Amino acid sequence: MHRSAGFSRLGFVDTNKPTALVTGANKGIGFETARQLAQQGFTVWLGCRDDERGKAAEAALADDGDVRFVQLDVTDPESVTAAANRIGDEAEALDVLVNNAGIAIADGEGFPGAVQLETIRQTFDVNFYGALRVTQEFLPLVRKARAGRIVNVSSTMGSISAALTPGSVGRFPIFAYPASKTLLNSLTAWLAVELGATPIKVNSVCPGFNATDLNNHTGTQHPAEGAKVVVQAATLPADGPSGSFFDANGSVGW
Numbered sequence: 001m002h003r004s005a006g007f008s009r010l011g012f013v014d015t016n017k018p019t020a021l022v023t024g025a026n027k028g029i030g031f032e033t034a035r036q037l038a039q040q041g042f043t044v045w046l047g048c049r050d051d052e053r054g055k056a057a058e059a060a061l062a063d064d065g066d067v068r069f070v071q072l073d074v075t076d077p078e079s080v081t082a083a084a085n086r087i088g089d090e091a092e093a094l095d096v097l098v099n100n101a102g103i104a105i106a107d108g109e110g111f112p113g114a115v116q117l118e119t120i121r122q123t124f125d126v127n128f129y130g131a132l133r134v135t136q137e138f139l140p141l142v143r144k145a146r147a148g149r150i151v152n153v154s155s156t157m158g159s160i161s162a163a164l165t166p167g168s169v170g171r172f173p174i175f176a177y178p179a180s181k182t183l184l185n186s187l188t189a190w191l192a193v194e195l196g197a198t199p200i201k202v203n204s205v206c207p208g209f210n211a212t213d214l215n216n217h218t219g220t221q222h223p224a225e226g227a228k229v230v231v232q233a234a235t236l237p238a239d240g241p242s243g244s245f246f247d248a249n250g251s252v253g254w
């Protein structure tokens with residue numbers, strides 16, 4: 001993870017400090033992931049779509065380490081490019097990319113026979129296309145790291161095998177959200193194939209059921225607990241897995 005000291009275009013930087021970008025970092029699991037990575041000594045960019053919420057998160061995490069707000073709306077190509085340029089100006093490489101930003105829309109959700117196509121489109125726009133857009137934009141910077149890690153924050157609800165298992169906890173009468181996570185898992189698998197000859201590891205994780213705005217705080221654990229497996233995937237050793245899907249208890253079926 002650690003690189004040797006050197007000079008950036010902006011002057012001397014301590015390049016021994018690993019770098020991370022967490023999307024959707026202003027609250028919930030992303031916020032707690034950013035906190036834990038900062039506490040481990042990472043320089044953490046908080047990718048947030050809203051300036052005010054991003055600056056508030058940066059202030060709230062200031063005591064935890066080196067955190068830097070960067071405006072980043074995963075659905076806006078210009079915003080993603082600008083964020084990549086900014087981070088590329090300040091860092092020589094990106095050691096960790098956490099695709100965490102995600103939404104779940106109640107309006108128009110339902111089983112495939114009833115779900116509204118607009119709900120699918122909006123959900124995929126953030127949860128799948130957003131993660132893909134960010135990954136494509138930041139991949140050149142991740143490739144510059146000694147051993148990059150890409151973490152896609154998925155959900156057991158995106159597991160097709162769980163969907164087909166009667167009584168599975170992930171079985172809700174919805175389609176847009178779980179399908180968006182299934183696609184995200186597909187991105188994990190194919191990106192791991194693409195990067196198989198590099199030291200970069202790409203994994204999907206399920207953070208468990210956390211009390212956040214996403215589920216109106218019905219989750220059963222604090223997002224700091226859910227963030228632990230995200231951080232685990234972000235800091236995998238050289239012999240860790242790639243192209244895997246796991247949670248705090250181990251492997252999750254695709």
Ligand SMILES: NC(=O)c1ccc[n+]([C@@H]2O[C@H](COP(=O)([O-])OP(=O)(O)OC[C@H]3O[C@@H](n4cnc5c(N)ncnc54)[C@H](OP(=O)(O)O)[C@@H]3O)[C@@H](O)[C@H]2O)c1
Nearest residue numbers: 024026028029049073074100101102155209210212213214
């Ligand atoms: N909570 C759970 O139990 C659970 C379980 C499994 C998986 N997950 C996944 O964990 C991730 C984080 O969810 P959470 O529970 O922490 O939800 P959350 O508290 O609602 O946080 C979601 C984050 O994503 C951001 N976001 C949404 N749209 C965005 C966009 N277009 N561009 C950039 N950021 C955007 C939000 O920013 P704003 O504040 O600006 O809206 C917020 O920072 C999601 O991918 C979710 O699917 C959650």
